[in-house]
Amino acid sequence: MRVHQLTFVALAVAAGLSLTACRIGEDGAAHGGPSSASIPSTAPSASAPSASGDGSSSGGSDRSGGKGSAGTGPDGKGTAAGAGSTENGKAGKCRTDDLEITAIDSTIGGDTDGTVAVRLKNRGGGDCTLSEYAGVDLRTSAGSLSAQRTGEHPGPTVLKKGTAVSFGVTYPLNTTGGSGVRVTGLVVTPPDETKSVTLTWPGAATLPVTDGTGSPIKVGPIGSAGQGG
Missing domain, CATH: 2.60.40.10 (Immunoglobulins)
Structure with missing residues (x-):
C-alpha cells in the first residue's frame, strides 16, 4: 500500500509539474506574442512620440520665427525701422x-x-x-x-x-x-x-x-x- 501510495504521490507530483510546465510554456507562448508586440509599444513611446514631439517643437520654433520675420514688414515695423534709420541718417x-x-x-x-x-x-x-x-x-x-x-x-x-x-x-x-x-x-x-x-x-x-x-x-x-x- 505504501508503495502504491508513494507511486500515486509521485505520479501526482509529476502530473502537477507537467501541468506547471505546460502553463509556463503557455505563458511563455502568450508572452512571446506580446513580446513581439512590445516592440511597437516601445517604438511608439521612444520613437514616435519623441520624434513627433521634437518635430513639433522645432517646427513651432521655426514657424514662430518665420511669423516674426514675416510680420515685421506687414506690421509696419520695417517702416518704423526705416523711419528710425532716416532719423539717424539725417542729411x-x-x-x-x-x-x-x-x-x-x-x-x-x-x-x-x-x-x-x-x-x-x-x-x-x-x-x-x-x-x-x-x-x-x-x-x-x-x-x-x-x-x-x-x-x-x-x-x-x-x-x-x-x-x-x-x-x-x-x-x-x-x-x-x-x-x-x-x-x-x-x-x-x-x-x-x-x-x-x-x-x-x-x-x-x-x-x-x-x-x-x-x-x-x-x-x-x-x-x-x-x-x-
Missing part, C-alpha cells in the same frame, strides 16, 4: 566738393552799399545741410579782408539734391573819387568746412580806403539773398 553737412559755388553782382541802383550774391548748388548724391553762415574773405591789393556776420540766426538749411540757395555779401561803394583798394578775388568757405573756393569778384572794382577799424564787409546767413532754385 549730412554739405561738403565743398558737392557744391557748385558761383557769385553775381546783385547791387540795386541807388543803394549806398554794393551787394554780391553767392549761390550754392547741391550737386551731390543726396540732401545736405548748411549751417547759417559761410566764411567769406575778399582778396585785395591791401591784403585779405574777412567779412563779418550780420548777426541773424535763421537756423540750418537743408539743401535738397539739385537745388540751390544764396546768401549776400555787402560792401561799401567807393564814392570818394580816389583809387581806393582794388579787389582781386572772393574766397568762400561753406559752413563747417575747411576747403575754400576762390571766385572772380563780380562786384565793384574797388573799395574805399578805411581807417582799419573793423571790416566793412558783411556776410548774411544762408538764404539771405533771394531764393535758391
Whole structure:
C-alpha cells in the first residue's frame, strides 16, 4: 500500500509539474506574442512620440520665427525701422566738393552799399545741410579782408539734391573819387568746412580806403539773398 501510495504521490507530483510546465510554456507562448508586440509599444513611446514631439517643437520654433520675420514688414515695423534709420541718417553737412559755388553782382541802383550774391548748388548724391553762415574773405591789393556776420540766426538749411540757395555779401561803394583798394578775388568757405573756393569778384572794382577799424564787409546767413532754385 505504501508503495502504491508513494507511486500515486509521485505520479501526482509529476502530473502537477507537467501541468506547471505546460502553463509556463503557455505563458511563455502568450508572452512571446506580446513580446513581439512590445516592440511597437516601445517604438511608439521612444520613437514616435519623441520624434513627433521634437518635430513639433522645432517646427513651432521655426514657424514662430518665420511669423516674426514675416510680420515685421506687414506690421509696419520695417517702416518704423526705416523711419528710425532716416532719423539717424539725417542729411549730412554739405561738403565743398558737392557744391557748385558761383557769385553775381546783385547791387540795386541807388543803394549806398554794393551787394554780391553767392549761390550754392547741391550737386551731390543726396540732401545736405548748411549751417547759417559761410566764411567769406575778399582778396585785395591791401591784403585779405574777412567779412563779418550780420548777426541773424535763421537756423540750418537743408539743401535738397539739385537745388540751390544764396546768401549776400555787402560792401561799401567807393564814392570818394580816389583809387581806393582794388579787389582781386572772393574766397568762400561753406559752413563747417575747411576747403575754400576762390571766385572772380563780380562786384565793384574797388573799395574805399578805411581807417582799419573793423571790416566793412558783411556776410548774411544762408538764404539771405533771394531764393535758391
